[in-house]
Amino acid sequence: MTGNLTLALLTGLLYTVGTYLLLQRTLTRVVIGLGLLGHGANLLLLQAGGPPGRAPFSGAAGTAGDGVADPLPQAMVLTAIVITFGVSAFLLALAYRSWVLTGDDEVQDDVEDARIARQRPDRHAHAHPEELS
Amino acid sequence: MTDPQPVDSGAPPRLPGADELDAVRRSVVLETAVRLVFHTILVFSLYLLLAGHNQPGGGFVGGLVAGLAFVLRYIAGGRAALREAVPVDPGVPLGLGLVLAAGTGVTALLLGGQFLESGKVELDLPLLGIVKATSALPFDTGVYLVVVGLVLGVLRTLGAEAER
């Protein structure tokens, strides 16, 4: 089986841009990044099925991966497309919620974690009876 | 679907429920077009669902097409028009779809097969001739209903609720 450089590079590019956006703080950009990652993943799955071929219908001449496109990755990609849609919708609802609460969709650092990092430990203060005597 | 309601406002009734929108937001062309194509798209989505086993299509595609029909209806007529078109809660198709899909699997189990094992029946019906029915159809219908439910839910919440 041969590799397809065009598709491989395009997949890599989609992953690069998707990752870059995923690492941003704006939730909208994160969702867009996730969408790009989804497209990249779908292309990746599709390439696992081998080179292009005729649409996989019963009676198509040829065998899977050779003349006929492999139906299994296609079924997986179809599932992935719809799932990505569901997840994106959910994330957008999150962004909307964030806007309702804060008026923006920025993902802020967890304030509680910052507070923990600044905290001083409690001394295990204890009155030693010895010192009192 | 419901017939257009007679209203006594100046504008002619075009899309049921759309008259709740502000006049500036209404578009005659859009409303009329949606009225014309809405049912056609729904029928087409059913065709995709039924034909999907042998032609391109299937539950996912059919459900998405039906969802697009509702999106059009919402865009043209607002949330009231959507409510007119689908007077049920989005939870109903969601739940029905899941029950149908899972029920197909359980039925196979009850009939002595594996969970989700497929079966087919050939019926010789009067007038229609020989009709082939597979267990894939109710399962795919479940998928169709869930996708429709998801789109409706999004329209109700992110669409209509966020509009307020």
Place this chain on the structure above:
Amino acid sequence: MRRGPALRRPREDVLLALVLLHLVLALLAPVAAARLGRRVFLLVALAPGATAVWAVTQASAVLDGRPVVSSTSWVPGLGLALDLRLDALSLLMVSLVSGVGALVLLYCAAYFDRDQPGLGRFAGVLTAFAGAMLGLVLADDLLLLYVFWELTSVTSWLLIGFDDEDAESRRAAQQALLVTTLGGLVMLVGLVMLVQEAGTASLAQILGDPPSGGTVPVALVLVLVGAFTKSAQVPFHPWLPSAMAAPTPVSAYLHAAAMVKAGVYLVARLAPAFAVVAVWRPVVLTVGLATMLVGGWRALRQDDLKRVLAFGTVSQLGFLMVLVGAGTHEAATAGAALLLAHGLFKATLFLSVGVIDHATGTRDLRLLSGVGRRSPVLATVAVLAALSMAGVPPLLGFVSKEAAYEALLGDPVVFAGVVLGSVLTAAYSARFVWGAFARKPGCADTVVHAPSAGLLAPVVVLGLAGLVLGLVPGLADPLVQGYASSYEGEPEHLALWHGLVPALGWSVLTLALGAALFLAREPVRAYQRRASRVLSRVDADRSYDRVLDGLDRSALRTTAVVQTGSLPVYLGTVLLTLVLLAGTALATSTRVTGDVTAYDRPLQVAVGVVVAIAAVATARAHRRFTAVLLLGAVGYGTAVLFVLQGGPDLALTQFLVETLALVIFVFVLRRLPATFTRRPLRLSQGVRLGVALAVGGFVTLAVLVAGQARTAPPASQAFLDRAQADGGGSNVVNVVLVDFRGFDTLGEITVLAVAAMGIASLVLAGRGRRSGDPEGETALTAAGGQAVDEPGTPAPEVVP
């Protein structure tokens, strides 16, 4: 007692039943306390009382060498069994655990105020402790022993922290729990190693045929650490004085008679088999002697009577450790005798302090004066016990110390240490008696409320027991010999008078030096103060605090580093880990052959370029809407690539989804600001770009390598062949979805339904509470897609 074979079975069942009786009464206690008040202690005293009585009836058979053995299957899969065994050493311990336990519970009934809150809980936990302790000394399975061991730690934690509103009490409870369970865990490792080495968890079998593998010394040291923490040996001892925050009956029972003896018991149990192992004697003797001296030294300078006794207990536990760990017949005899003697006199002394505290309201020996005259019975009993502690004839303490001197004379270093420790013991015993009962010059007589008979009776019984056993050592001798006979050698019987032997001379010298040390208490005290300034630097209690502080600090520091609270940092860490681990494996183990085509169809290149441009532009867009439109372009382009690849279903789905997604984006973008916030952090964006490029490069490489990695024909050929016949359809992708891999699809639509509910709850959160909604809309609730009519909703039109 005559015992026929018919009685064998009940005799065995009783053993387990007695342990269970404790637990049942422990559970009943809180309920019963509501009706009985403090008389609940009389009820729960039944359990140890019955155990003690039953143990006496079994004594002759057990000491004849016929132990009571009971085995009940528990977790067969793990080889765990409820194996209990009552032999001579266990009998000795049961007499302390249950005999003293019953008396302490009776004492409790008079000690606490009628309206003391939490009595039911206290009685329940104390009874549970008695049961756990009983199980510990009876257990014949190392893992079962460990379970009971930890149960005593947990119950002791609850008992020390009884006064849970007092910070000192809580700290003491936590300290006891941390130190003893830490030791317990170390011990567990050692026990598991022993079990592995021996191939059995049975204590009797291990002792009968001790394993001698290479890991045994390590295992023994680990087990000893557990024993040392439990029995408050240096440097783990500070928890015991701290635990004096507990109510006095707890101190008398747990910290004199029972729990602190658990470590001594374990050492006594293992010594006959393992004292010959090279590491054993140096470790046990060093730690024991150090504990004896440190405890005695510290006991001398306490002002709180309970703390005098607590450090005295530490000292005596060290002494016991030396005796039972020495691994000789004579030392074992002396150790068993001292075990009994110490349980009796120390419990008596603690209970006496409880009576004094109860009657005068203080335990400070600088404030007490003339208590002896006001309370002669108490004073007599307590003086008897203190004399026993000091080793004065004719008390059991003297008998056992004589035996100890006899046994250790052969080892000058250990002997010198023990004599020195005993001198300190004599001195603080004298100081205790003086502090508690004497009339002091310049100090007004303390007001003493007459203690009730119920409070005094258990103290008197315990105190007299020490006297009786000292006068007639023959009573305790069989018990002691029963344990000592696990060593080779001629029995060395306990006796009050051995003749004019060197040990007697040393005893006299010890008492004389002790008396001198007491008489010179003012100079001694001044010297101790000066010394403590130096010694406080190595104070074990402060070390404990420092260790805890260090733990807290390092936990905070770790949390601060690991848990930054920044989403990009978390995601970046995950992605970099992927690239570094999987990427390294990919780069080093495989290589791309030249079998790569530039493209399969020319149109792929054209569409690919468009998609690439759109994708890059998406990242550079400043307006939200622009970015979303560009994302749509990428999606449509991908759909075209699907068509070119031979997937019409995919392309159709992708077109539809992309359109729907665009609509949903627009819904949300209506609310959000038009442009993204500009961030001037160039460096940070550079790091992001670096991570992104690494991920992209990794994926490109992975695609090329994976594409060439196929070794077998695709599984989906079977799908193509069978679609029509089995699935009844010619669209193979659809047949795969709804038939061959229907389970996946069922899972997927479930996810979709969950996502829909999640969206509804996110958007509608708080909506239901909003009143005066101008336009009611049927709301989709998260719970079950149930329709909720909001207030003011016009009646929905009924649609046929």
